[in-house]
Amino acid sequence: MTIFDIFEETYIALKSNKIRTGLTMLGIVIGISSVIAMTAIGQGAQASIASSIQSIGSNLVLVTPGAQRGQGFQVSSGRGTARTLTQGDADAIIKEVTLAKAVSPEISGRYQVTSKGKNTNTSIIGTNSSYLGVRNVEISEGSFITDQNLKSLSKVAVIGPTARDDLFGQGANVVGETIKIKNIVFKIIGVTKAKGGTGFGSQDDMIFIPLTTAQRFLAGDAYVTTISVQANNPESMTEIQDQIKVLLLDRHNISDPTQADFSTLNQADIVATASSVTGIFTVLLSAVAGISLVVGGIGIMNMMLTTVTERTREIGLRKAIGAKRKDINLQFLIEAVVLTFIGGVVGVVFGWAISFAVNYFGIIQTSVSLSSIFLAFGVSTGIGIIFGYYPARRASRLHPIEALRYE
Amino acid sequence: MIEIKNITKTFSQGNENTFQALQGVSFAINDGEFVAIMGPSGSGKSTLMHILGALDSPTLGSYFLDGKDVSKLTDDELADIRKNKIGFVFQSFNLLSRSTVLRNVMLPLVYAGIDRDERKLRAEKALISAGLEETHFKHLSNQLSGGQIQRVAIARALVNNPTLILADEPTGNLDTKTGEIVLGTFQKLNKELGRTIILITHERDVAEHAERIITIRDGLIVEDSKIHERRIITSIQENKTIQTHP
Incomplete structure (x- = not known):
């Protein structure tokens, strides 16, 4: 058969x-x-x-204020409220963590923004020029914040496409227009490219202004809410994370690492x-x-x-x-x-x-x-x-x- | 050439309760003989048929088929004997209802490993020998009459050129007239093609179509006689009357 x-x-x-x-x-x-x-x-x-997760940047180590106790990450209810990270910390990281490719401190908050009768409530990010590379942000029109803007405390803003649509209407040409944040007039110098994605809060519904301007006119102090540190490659991330911990513990005069008043978050860990x-x-x-x-x-x-x-x-x-x-x-x-x-x-x-x-x-x-x-x-x-x-x-x-x- | 010597078959039904279906049976059948094994139910004729058909092995005694002792073989060796040397015709036909007439007849050749083209040729030849019209070859068994079905079964028994054709009550499910036609087919196969046929039955009328009757009762042979006055077969065609003169 x-x-x-x-x-x-x-x-x-x-x-x-x-x-x-x-x-x-x-x-x-x-x-x-x-x-x-x-x-x-x-x-x-x-x-x-x-x-x-990758869309927030690549090879990132995020330093945020607030205690990190016990194992794992704390629920971020206290994040941003604790004021423990300063501009000085960011400068120290730039200077001493040599493995870092770029460092971008930022200060964020939600403010009422108005333009010619329209208004919206959105995230305002005060940051520096490195933000573009660190957070994978691209510019579709105009330009991003420059170091010169930071030095001169310019009242300029780079607007996300969603925020632009809310304030000026779909696809409006807004470079050169002005908006008011907390009743302070800012001139729009650029628009970011739409990223899409809603995973970690829309990256498109944001307005970027120079860090120094945000500290002086919006926050009124020299604290920062996040320091994003970009590594050259995924392998060096853990080392950068360790260096930042040692540096900041020393700067904050804390001897016991479990009592740290800041947390570091490794992007690879989030992905994992x-x-x-x-x-x-x-x-x-x-x-x-x-x-x-x-x-x-x-x-x-x-x-x-x-x-x-x-x-x-x-x-x-x-x-x-x-x-x-x-x-x-x-x-x-x-x-x-x-x-x-x-x-x-x-x-x-x-x-x-x-x-x-x-x-x-x-x-x-x-x-x-x-x-x-x-x-x-x-x-x-x-x-x-x-x-x-x-x-x-x-x-x-x-x-x-x-x-x-x-x- | 078939020779059985002092065959016994004992069935044990639980402990110590044994039943001896065959109590020492011996006979020889020559090639080309047409023999009926006759006996009432419970006489042991079915057990004898199973042993002759290599479906079962005797408890004691020997069975020579074509000079080979087949009484002490394994299941697979018995399957080989059945495949090459024995053709079965059953009371209940046992055709595969899903398959055509031709496929049913080819089935033994499938197991014998004959190649496809030859299978078909041999199956057609066997069907013609068994007296089935060619128009039925592609039919399923439910499209045929009882007599036609049994002739398909005969063709299937014939197709592998067996040493021995064993027919177990082949007319049991047929009316008398159709039964006569089927028995006539066996007689023709025996006379014209020289086939060795063993017919198992409990009816004398049926047994008398053979040339020799072995009567068995309670596991022993009680009579073994040849019929000399042969009946005259006028025709085996279905549409003509068959006259028999005992």
């Missing part, structure tokens, strides 16, 4: 009971398609979170934490989908056992005309594997369609990986072998006389 003969027998057998074959296959289809869709959604979520969280979600989702796959496999076994019982006389006849155990075993095993394999193929198509739909309706950016498709084929074939093994073995061990007598 050649493999071709067996496949022919399988085709006839599966075709003769279309509804049962279809329903049993459905179990595998649902299992495989949900595994494919869930891993695609999980990986999509992971990628989108990672990219939204976020991706481990999404990783856990992916595993969880896939595990739930995997359970449905096992249930589908049990359905296969159930059907194969029914088939073997139904076809007992046929098995008896096949044995009477010379079929050996391995012939019968192989025939039923292949029947189960063909069933699960076809279910797997349909499941992959379905799963791909689901993740395409999720993508299409903009719920989340999904990506079906080739490896998950190969895995699905492997798993569905494996399920056929595992759940088909016992029924096939049972069929092959039937005694021909008893099988022929079976009513």
Whole structure:
């Protein structure tokens, strides 16, 4: 009996009971398609979170005021309110942390901003020229804040596209226009490019002004709310973080590192934490989908056992005309594997369609990986072998006389 | 050439409760003979049929088929014997209802590893020998009459050129007239193609179509006789009346 003969027998057998074959296959289809869709959604979520973290800059170490006690990061309710980081700290970091590529101190706050009758409440960031490179901000029109602006305490502003739309209307040409922040007139010198993304507060709904101007006219003191330090490469981030800690502890006269009045946040850590969280979600989702796959496999076994019982006389006849155990075993095993394999193929198509739909309706950016498709084929074939093994073995061990007598 | 010597078969039904279906049976059947094994139910004829058909092994005794002792073989070795040397015709036909007539007849050749083109040729030849019209070859068994189905089964038993064709109550599910036609087919195969046929039945009328009747009762042979006055077969065609003169 050649493999071709067996496949022919399988085709006839599966075709003769279309509804049962279809329903049993459905179990595998649902299992495989949900595994494919869930891993695609999980990986999509992971990628989108990672990219939204990357959009705040690359290789960043963020220094923020406020205590960091115990393990992990404190809930940031106190962040920004504690006034422990000063301009002097930022200058010291620029001077002493030599591994740092760029340092950008900033002071942020929400203020009412008005322009010719329109007004909005938005984030005002006081910062220096390094901010552009450190935070991956690009300019679409005009220019960004220069060091000269800082020196001369210029009342100039660079506006984000969302803030511009709110104040001047969609896509208005605003360079040269003026806005009032806290009733102080600022001249707009540039517009940033839209970044999109909402992960960490929209980067587009912001107005940037020189740090010194913000300190003098808005905050009224020399404190800063965040110091962003950019490393040359991801490897040096931990070292920079350690250097900053040592430097600032020394400057703040704190001997016990657990009593530090500032915290440092390594971007790599945020990415790692976020991706481990999404990783856990992916595993969880896939595990739930995997359970449905096992249930589908049990359905296969159930059907194969029914088939073997139904076809007992046929098995008896096949044995009477010379079929050996391995012939019968192989025939039923292949029947189960063909069933699960076809279910797997349909499941992959379905799963791909689901993740395409999720993508299409903009719920989340999904990506079906080739490896998950190969895995699905492997798993569905494996399920056929595992759940088909016992029924096939049972069929092959039937005694021909008893099988022929079976009513 | 078939020779069985002192065959016994004991079935144990639980502890110490044993039943001896065959209590020492011996006979020899030459090539080309048409033998009926007759006996009432419970006589042991089915057990004997299973042993002759290499479906089961005797408890004691030996069974030579074509000079080879097949009484002490493993399951797979018995499967080989069945594949190459024995053709079965059953009371309940046992055709695969999903497959066409032709595929049913080709099935033994599939297991024998004959290539596809030859399978078809041999199956068609066997079907013609068994007296089935060519128009039915592509039909499923539910499109055929009982007599036609049994002739498909005969063709299937014939297709691998077996040493021995074993027919177990082949007319049991057929009416008398159709049964006569099927028995006529066996007679023709025996006469014209020289096939060795063993017919197992409990009916004397059926057994008398053979040339020799071995009567078995309670696991022992009680009579072994040859019929010398042969009946005259006028025709085996379905549409003509068959007259038999015992």
